[in-house]
Amino acid sequence: MNARASQAFVASDLEGTLTTGETWRGMLRVLRERGQGGKVRGFLARKLPAVLLARARVLDVQRVRQSWVAELPRLLRGVTRDDIREIAEDVVERDLWPNRREDVLDELRRHREEGRVVVLASGTYQPVLEAxxxxxxxxALGTPLDFDARGHLTGGVVGLVRVGESKAHDLLRFLHGAELYAAYGDTAPDEYMLRLARHAIAVHPDRELARLAEKRGWRVLGTIQGDRK
Structure with a gap:
């Protein structure tokens, strides 16, 4: 039996679950501060029509989100691994950590104290998730960024953005037979991950996840939010 199978794990989403901050806002802020405002404006102009159509429910919200996550790294093409780590730490320090949800983090601390291994499973870029x-x-089990042989960002991601079914599939492979004792998520696509756990917790859930939680008897932590775009 592999060593991992003897451990109990707890999985948690990041944005909306452990923090109300958003990685994309932080990364665009960093680019503006580095004098890349033109790139930022161009990116937002290209993506805004799809966002508006998603809000009107003409386009699928999750597909628009995945496209956003997959394409934003193009603005950082050529940046080195070390620089990406600095950007990731800056985003966590100034955007994600100040907006952390202490109620959920307290539960993760208790899980660790009881001997369980905590893994953050998120569509967030891997360097940001690691920070x-x-x-x-x-x-950390996030969306990996793609680097060339010299260690420079190509502008893409490796594989699929880890959300919904993709995240659950990769988490199951990561667990490699180990028990998922508990899982925390905030939006409907997290259902796939929550269904893997013995204890599923919907954190400040959107309306769709709240309905699923009621139907399946999952615990709800925090207040129910409006539909998120």
Missing amino acids: FAARVDAL
Whole structure:
């Protein structure tokens, strides 16, 4: 039996679950501060029509989000691994950590004290997720950025953005037979991850996840939010 299978794990989403901050806002802020405002404006102009159509429910919200996450790294093409780590730490320090949800983090602390391993499973870029995970003594399973042989960002991501079914699939492979004792998520696509856990917790859920939680008898932590775009 592999060593991992003997451990119990707890999985948590990041944005909306552990923090109300948003990675994309932080990364665009960093670019503006580095004199890349033109790139930022161009990116937002290209993406805004799809966002508006998603809000009108003409386009699928989750597909628009995945496209946004997959394409934003193009603005950082050519940046080195070290620079990406600095950007990630800046985003966590100024955008994500100040907006952390202490109620959920307290539960993760108790899980660690009881001997469970905490893993953050999120569509957030891997360097950003690692920077946040380091603050809460957790492992990180995010969306990897693609680097060339010289260690420069190509502008893309590796594989699929880890949300919904993709996140649950990769988490299951990561667990490699180990028990998922508990899972925390905030939006309907997190259902796939929550269904893997013995204990599923909907954190300040959107309306769709709140309905699923009521139907399946999952615990709700915090207040029910409006539909998120």
